[in-house]
Amino acid sequence: MSSVHTTAYQRLLAAAANLKVPEAVHRAATTPPQDPRPGQIWRAVWQDTIQLLLITTTGDDDTAGTVPVSFERYVDADTLLLPAPATTLEQPVALWWGLEATLPWCVLDRQVSELTSRPDTLTSRMLADTVPRARWGSETVSSAAADEYRAVLTDRLEVLASAQWAPQGSGGLAEVLGEHGITIQQLAAELNLAPPHALDVWRGQQPLTAEQAATLAALLGQPAAHFLDANPALPPAVVHELNRPLRRSQIKKLAAQYDETEHAARLRAAYGIYTLAARDDNRTQPNWTARTDRYFELLLDN
Numbered sequence: 001m002s003s004v005h006t007t008a009y010q011r012l013l014a015a016a017a018n019l020k021v022p023e024a025v026h027r028a029a030t031t032p033p034q035d036p037r038p039g040q041i042w043r044a045v046w047q048d049t050i051q052l053l054l055i056t057t058t059g060d061d062d063t064a065g066t067v068p069v070s071f072e073r074y075v076d077a078d079t080l081l082l083p084a085p086a087t088t089l090e091q092p093v094a095l096w097w098g099l100e101a102t103l104p105w106c107v108l109d110r111q112v113s114e115l116t117s118r119p120d121t122l123t124s125r126m127l128a129d130t131v132p133r134a135r136w137g138s139e140t141v142s143s144a145a146a147d148e149y150r151a152v153l154t155d156r157l158e159v160l161a162s163a164q165w166a167p168q169g170s171g172g173l174a175e176v177l178g179e180h181g182i183t184i185q186q187l188a189a190e191l192n193l194a195p196p197h198a199l200d201v202w203r204g205q206q207p208l209t210a211e212q213a214a215t216l217a218a219l220l221g222q223p224a225a226h227f228l229d230a231n232p233a234l235p236p237a238v239v240h241e242l243n244r245p246l247r248r249s250q251i252k253k254l255a256a257q258y259d260e261t262e263h264a265a266r267l268r269a270a271y272g273i274y275t276l277a278a279r280d281d282n283r284t285q286p287n288w289t290a291r292t293d294r295y296f297e298l299l300l301d302n
Contacts, residue, residue: 022090033111033245036064039118041087042245045109049159052112053103054095056122062105062243067124068096068153074146075137080124083133089113094137096150097124101157105243106165106266165242165266169233171204176230180220190219207231209275210268234270237288242270250296257301269295 057065188198
């Protein structure tokens with residue numbers, strides 16, 4: 001490393017050593033995330049898109065009402081500026097009202113902060129009226145920069161709002177296998193399944209796992225997705241469990257373990273959890289949270 005780079009690196013280390021991370025931020029970053037609640041500030045991540053968001057509402061459909069948050073000085077008439085004491089970040093932040101968006105839980109990656117006081121109804125007017133020294137921005141200050149930044153935020157929110165991962169599932173695996181001349185007996189032999197289990201897979205009562213789909217793909221010269229797409233639709237409770245922010249760190253570990261994308265790991269987990277339940281004698285009222293916990297306990301390296 002050159003002397004110039006060494007000096008720059010040393011300056012960076014010295015600056016980092018002087019940074020003070022608020023205890024509330026450290027706590028939020030190191031504890032397992034829970035389901036989102038109004039008043040929290042989250043980091044949202046989907047593919048290459050990253051954005052801080054204030055949660056304003058939560059719904060029963062794994063979605064949350066959100067407002068973009070930034071540390072930027074770009075402001076306009078629809079930007080509410082909060083002073084440092086208003087959040088546990090202990091830094092002034094800008095809330096970009098006018099860009100409110102309903103986003104799926106699956107984009108929420110990590111809670112990083114929260115409002116230090118939350119009104120019962122989390123609206124721009126309520127925050128402006130109740131947070132000391134909160135103020136609205138002005139259209140006359142850096143308007144061109146604010147317009148450009150607002151456009152960037154709009155693009156990010158479009159990506160986050162369109163995020164989805166759960167396949168519809170045609171349930172037509174028997175037809176797909178039939179097209180390739182695969183019988184139930186051959187399916188049992190190729191996937192090392194007991195005949196009753198092979199029959200369940202054939203009938204769409206039990207899904208193929210990622211490994212089983214890969215085996216069929218290699219055998220028949222088709223992409224694994226060709227067979228996974230013919231699985232039965234995932235139970236809504238499984239989709240809900242894997243939408244929860246609590247599961248995202250587990251999915252990331254699974255992706256690293258199998259050297260695959262987060263999307264592929266989420267599908268792997270979904271079909272694995274579904275299969276785990278399908279093999280249980282008690283299928284009437286499965287505890288999907290417990291089954292999901294059990295799946296990750298079995299799959300993830302300690």
